[in-house]
Amino acid sequence: QVQLVESGGGVVQPGGSLRLSCAASGFTFSSYGMHWVRQAPGKGLEWVAFIRYDGSNKYYADSVKGRFTISRDNSKNALYLQMNSLRAEDTAVFYCVKDNRGYSSWYFDYWGQGTLVTVSS
Amino acid sequence: QSALTQPASVSGSPGQSITISCTGTSSDVGSYNLVSWYQQHPGKAPRLMIYEDSKRPSGVSNRFSGSKSGNTASLTISGLQADDEADYYCCSYAGSSTVVFGGGTELTVL
Helix, strand or coil, X not given: CCEEEEECCEEECCCCCEEEEEEEECCCXXXXXXXXXXXXXXXXXXXXXXXXXXXXXXXXXXXXXXXXXXXXXXXXXXXXXXXXCCCHHHCEEEEEEEECCCCCCCCEEEECCCXXXXXXX | CCCEECCCEEEECCCCCEEEEEXXXXXXXXXXXXXXXXXXXXXXXXXXXXXXXXXXXXXXXXXXXXXXXXXXXXXXXXXXXXXXXXXXEEEEECCCCCEEEECCEEEEEC
């Protein structure tokens, strides 16, 4: 069955950096687009970024553009999110999410359990 | 990328039907057949319930149905059960390779 396991969350100071990872299994990772979606404590869901199945195209929410970078290593079945210039408002649970297609279906059929990122001094 | 508008809360008794609305604009909900709905129980990851406005993934009960009219999408849950109590989020493609979520609706089963 599909499994998505995030790691790399933790506490970081404002202005700092963090790299999230997602280990995927149970499906042909290299055939599907992948997203990151976040949820601030007690708040709603916010789409963060998407990468196509082959890494050829990447798209970002305006709130993270220029600060976050999504990437993938299909040889390792892994998805990453490099987060720089972190702000207090980036504090959230970050979910690794599978798209239903290689390019984009723009809906999310499997979700990981999430990793918490806390930006605080 | 403004959030879609959902009611903060809805409630219903077991066996009843409820409908959650999701209002967007002609730039998102009204332009694409790409509205999806997610169920989230406390402390859990979201789960896909409806995609492409009205399609149901395998494994999702046929008590859940989706529809859309103009800039407003709706999720209807019939035959309410205790386990349906959760937060529900709508989501729409918003053009330019971006996605927007609704603010979420808390469903209480009385």
